[in-house]
Amino acid sequence: MYPVFVYGTLKPQEAAYEKYCDPFVVSAQPAIMRGELFHLPQGYPAMTVGDRWIRGALLTFRDAAAIARIDHFEDYDPMRPPHANLYQRLRQPVFAITQQPLGTAWVYLMSPQQVCVLGGTRVDNGRWSKQLFPSI
Structure with a gap:
C-alpha cells in the first residue's frame, strides 16, 4: 500500500481528485501533518516544512502506478535534480485529526524559495480549498 497526504486539489471533492486519485484509492480519511501552507496565485496550494497543523486527507493507494500519476501531476521526477522539480516528494x-499518529506518508512539499518566487501567501488556518480561494 502507498499512503499519500494531500492538502489541495488532490483532496476528495477538489478538482484533481476524480482524475488522479479516485480510480486508485483504497481508503481516504481526514488527516493532519506539520508544515506551512500557502495559496499560490496560480490557483493551487503549496506546503513547506514547518510546525503548524495542516489539514488534508490521507489517501492510501493500491499500487505504485498511482504514485507515478501523481508525480506527473505535481511536476515531480525523482530522476531530476531537486531544483528542477516544482515539488519534492518526501515521507x-x-x-x-485527533493528533493520533498514523505512521508516515508521502507528501509533496515545495521549497520556501519556490513559494516566494511564485508569490505564495500563507494560509494561517492550515486549510486550503478551491471554495475558499475561488478568485483564480
Whole structure:
C-alpha cells in the first residue's frame, strides 16, 4: 500500500481528485501533518516544512502506478535534480485529526524559495480549498 497526504486539489471533492486519485484509492480519511501552507496565485496550494497543523486527507493507494500519476501531476521526477522539480516528494509523519499518529506518508512539499518566487501567501488556518480561494 502507498499512503499519500494531500492538502489541495488532490483532496476528495477538489478538482484533481476524480482524475488522479479516485480510480486508485483504497481508503481516504481526514488527516493532519506539520508544515506551512500557502495559496499560490496560480490557483493551487503549496506546503513547506514547518510546525503548524495542516489539514488534508490521507489517501492510501493500491499500487505504485498511482504514485507515478501523481508525480506527473505535481511536476515531480525523482530522476531530476531537486531544483528542477516544482515539488519534492518526501515521507513525513501523518496524524489523525485527533493528533493520533498514523505512521508516515508521502507528501509533496515545495521549497520556501519556490513559494516566494511564485508569490505564495500563507494560509494561517492550515486549510486550503478551491471554495475558499475561488478568485483564480
